[in-house]
Amino acid sequence: MALDKGVPRRVGVLGFGRLGQSLVSQLLAQGPELGLELVFVWNRDQGRMAGSVPPPLQLQSLAALGERHPDLVVEVAHPKIIHDYGVQILCHANLLVGSPSALADPTTERQLREASQRWNHAVFVARGALWGAEDIMRLDAAGGLQSLRVTMATHPDGFRLEGPLAAAAHSTGPRTVLYEGPVRGLCPFAPRNSNTMAAAALAAPSLGFDGVIGVLVADLSLADMHVVDVELRGPPGPTGRRFAVHTHRENPAEPGAVTGSATVAAFWRSLLGCRQLPPGPGIHLC
Numbered sequence: 001m002a003l004d005k006g007v008p009r010r011v012g013v014l015g016f017g018r019l020g021q022s023l024v025s026q027l028l029a030q031g032p033e034l035g036l037e038l039v040f041v042w043n044r045d046q047g048r049m050a051g052s053v054p055p056p057l058q059l060q061s062l063a064a065l066g067e068r069h070p071d072l073v074v075e076v077a078h079p080k081i082i083h084d085y086g087v088q089i090l091c092h093a094n095l096l097v098g099s100p101s102a103l104a105d106p107t108t109e110r111q112l113r114e115a116s117q118r119w120n121h122a123v124f125v126a127r128g129a130l131w132g133a134e135d136i137m138r139l140d141a142a143g144g145l146q147s148l149r150v151t152m153a154t155h156p157d158g159f160r161l162e163g164p165l166a167a168a169a170h171s172t173g174p175r176t177v178l179y180e181g182p183v184r185g186l187c188p189f190a191p192r193n194s195n196t197m198a199a200a201a202l203a204a205p206s207l208g209f210d211g212v213i214g215v216l217v218a219d220l221s222l223a224d225m226h227v228v229d230v231e232l233r234g235p236p237g238p239t240g241r242r243f244a245v246h247t248h249r250e251n252p253a254e255p256g257a258v259t260g261s262a263t264v265a266a267f268w269r270s271l272l273g274c275r276q277l278p279p280g281p282g283i284h285l286c
Contacts, residue, residue, distance in 0.1 A: 010037050010039045010068070011027060011037065011038055011071070011072045011073075011074060012038075012040040012042070012074065012093070013040070013041045013076065015043060015076035015078070016043035017076065018259055018264065019076040019267055022267070023074060023076065023267065024038065024041055024052070034272070038057060039068045039070055040057055040070070041053045041058060042058075042059040042060075044077070046060065062081075062088075065085075065089065066091070071093055072094045072095075072096060072274060073092075073093045073094070073096070074098065075098050076098040077098075078192070079102035079187075080102075081099070082099055083105065083108050086102070086108065086112050086115070087115040090115040090116055090118075090119050090121045090123070093121060094274070095112075095124065096126060096270065096271060096274060096286070097124065097126065098126050098267065099192070100125045100126070100195050101187040101190075101191045101198040102187075102198075103202065103209075103283075104183065104184045104186075104188070104194075104201070105187075105188075109283075112283070113281075116283070119281075120280070122280060122281060122282065122284055123281075123284070124274050124284050125283060125284065125285050126199070126266075126271075127285055127286065128196050128199055128267065129195075129249065129251060129263045130196050130228075130230070131230060133203050133285055136203040136230075136232065137285065139232070139234070139243075140203065140205065143206075144235070145204055145206060145207065145232060145234060146234055146235045147211075148207055148211070148213070149213040149214075149229075149230070150183075150197045150212065150213070150228065150229070150231075151214075151215040151227075151229040151231075152193065152194075152214075152215070152217065152226065152227070153219045153226070153227045153229075154217075154219065154222045154225065154226045154227065154253070155218070155219065155221075155222050155223045155224075156170050156218045156220070157223075158193075158256055158257060159193050160190075160191075160193060161193065162190070165179060166189075174219070175221070176219075177215060177216070177217050178216045178217065179215065180213065180215045180216075181213065181214070182212070183197045183198060183200070183210075186214045193258065194214060194216070196228055197214035199285065200212050200230065202283065203285055224252060224253060224255055225250055225252055226253050227249065228249040229246065229248050231246045232244070232245050251263060270286045273286040274286055
């Protein structure tokens with residue numbers, strides 16, 4: 001549903017890490033003048049909200065989410081929240097997904113699409129650190145996208161990896177490729193470090209999670225920075241040459257942080273951007 005600036009809209013936030021804290025602060029400070037009302041904040045560790053979130057706004061149980069009558073629920077916690085509660089959320093409200101790596105699971109994506117249609121609520125997906133999302137979407141829609149590759153490099157301390165990648169990140173040389181292949185194969189093992197790649201897969205549905213290539217790199221020289229390279233190519237033209245774009249994004253980050261500084265600011269814009277997107281069901285990158 002489109003968020004009309006003239007009508008207060010009720011927003012709930014799931015997650016109170018760095019992103020959640022920033023969003024809650026901005027909603028409390030700027031929300032009223034923008035027509036946005038914060039109606040709850042939930043975090044797995046309830047104690048983390050003490051002293052920062054007014055007690056009446058603290059949601060103790062996700063099962064009680066509907067009692068707050070939100071119009072938009074913002075997830076900035078973990079892909080597991082989308083896996084386990086995404087459908088339930090869509091029964092009550094539009095959903096802004098901050099962990100798009102969750103949609104690499106085909107069952108989760110299908111269930112969200114079905115719930116979105118059934119309850120007429122939108123699934124918004126934050127683009128995060130993906131630069132040029134609109135250009136990718138336009139090129140893909142026009143049939144001009146043949147390949148898309150997203151490389152994310154940072155210090156090993158900035159990764160939150162699982163499975164076989166967890167040990168590999170801290171037993172590498174100065175710069176080591178931990179993974180290179182379809183984004184779908186990476187998301188389960190790097191659920192918090194593959195969101196930019198997942199957003200790219202959603203921006204280019206002709207390639208999707210199986211066709212977009214993700215590359216995860218551990219680089220000891222990047223102690224305070226996340227570097228994202230996006231490389232795309234089109235099919236050969238009449239002369240045999242291809243359209244090609246390569247963007248290189250350097251995002252300052254606190255040592256060991258999963259989320260870069262610019263991404264925090266971009267997420268607030270994604271939340272506000274939900275107001276400009278067409279209303280209705282479906283998955284919408286914002």
